[in-house]
Amino acid sequence: MRILNASGCLDALAAREVARQLDAFVTKTVTPEPRAGSDPPRIAETAHGMLNAIGLANPGRDRFLAEHLPRLRELGVPLWVSVGGFSARDYAETCARLDDIEAIELNLSCPNVDEAADSAAEIVAACRVATDLPLYAKLSAAHPDVAEVARAVAAAGADGLSLVNTLRGVALDRQLRPVLARGSGGLSGPSLKPIALHAVSVCHESTGLPIVGMGGIQTGRDALEFAACGARDVALGTVLFADPGAPTRVRAEFVAACADAGVVSAEDGKALAKSPETERKVHA
Numbered sequence: 001m002r003i004l005n006a007s008g009c010l011d012a013l014a015a016r017e018v019a020r021q022l023d024a025f026v027t028k029t030v031t032p033e034p035r036a037g038s039d040p041p042r043i044a045e046t047a048h049g050m051l052n053a054i055g056l057a058n059p060g061r062d063r064f065l066a067e068h069l070p071r072l073r074e075l076g077v078p079l080w081v082s083v084g085g086f087s088a089r090d091y092a093e094t095c096a097r098l099d100d101i102e103a104i105e106l107n108l109s110c111p112n113v114d115e116a117a118d119s120a121a122e123i124v125a126a127c128r129v130a131t132d133l134p135l136y137a138k139l140s141a142a143h144p145d146v147a148e149v150a151r152a153v154a155a156a157g158a159d160g161l162s163l164v165n166t167l168r169g170v171a172l173d174r175q176l177r178p179v180l181a182r183g184s185g186g187l188s189g190p191s192l193k194p195i196a197l198h199a200v201s202v203c204h205e206s207t208g209l210p211i212v213g214m215g216g217i218q219t220g221r222d223a224l225e226f227a228a229c230g231a232r233d234v235a236l237g238t239v240l241f242a243d244p245g246a247p248t249r250v251r252a253e254f255v256a257a258c259a260d261a262g263v264v265s266a267e268d269g270k271a272l273a274k275s276p277e278t279e280r281k282v283h284a
């Protein structure tokens with residue numbers, strides 16, 4: 001099992017030692033044009049997790065390729081570039097300009113991008129034509145049937161899935177006004193974990209594609225649960241804001257959690273999670 005960061009949750013150039021703990025670094029989503037992002041406040045802590053409305057702030061494709069990517073290469077960590085946009089063409093044009101990286105993650109939960117199965121498949125198909133690099137489709141669990149979307153992107157040529165992105169939420173202050181300037185934001189952190197485990201499980205069952213599991217992972221035991229549901233790798237997001245040593249800690253805890261659960265390999269974990277009783281429960 002490899003440990004990555006979740007896109008947007010780590011500035012590798014500002015926190016190089018954190019990035020160097022990872023098996024691969026995933027960039028913040030890059031869009032064709034620069035984006036200043038949403039007005040502050042952009043982050044709200046709630047009793048149930050973190051809400052963010054960053055608004056995909058990023059330098060845009062040209063500056064990313066000319067300035068950021070060369071500096072990221074100096075880290076010596078395998079790189080994944082997260083690609084976003086507002087049309088299939090936006091995504092494909094960025095993919096066509098990327099090379100010499102480990103993989104591309106297509107953020108299919110961008111504003112104005114329809115997360116329906118056919119629109120997601122259209123984007124993946126356009127990117128498939130534009131690049132030979134491995135393509136991971138990143139989905140949210142907002143769609144009522146995430147497995148249907150997973151099957152559609154698999155048929156369109158995705159090599160893997162990243163599951164899951166945030167879910168939309170609102171936090172109110174004492175005066176009952178939204179805390180975030182934009183009103184709503186994406187909910188992340190431990191409250192996402194049960195939803196993410198379900199998404200990983202059903203998408204693994206219906207596609208068999210390699211999956212990077214994420215959503216509320218804080219410990220090695222959490223990572224093991226994702227592996228048991230079918231994730232090949234995991235990504236750490238919100239936990240990195242509180243614990244910059246999380247990648248090393250989670251890796252060590254994962255080994256201990258496997259021993260605790262009597263699991264020698266991720267395959268064993270999957271077998272346990274798929275015992276008839278558990279399987280019935282996971283898919284119910």
Ligand SMILES: Cc1cc2nc3c(=O)[nH]c(=O)nc-3n(C[C@H](O)[C@H](O)[C@H](O)COP(=O)(O)O)c2cc1C
Binds near residue numbers: 164236237
């Ligand atoms: C501050 C912040 C910024 C994020 N930015 C992005 C992004 O640019 N692209 C993306 O695909 N996901 C983005 N995400 C979602 C994360 O990559 C991840 O899918 C989500 O937070 C669930 O994992 P977690 O609960 O471990 O944080 C962001 C999340 C947070 C908290």
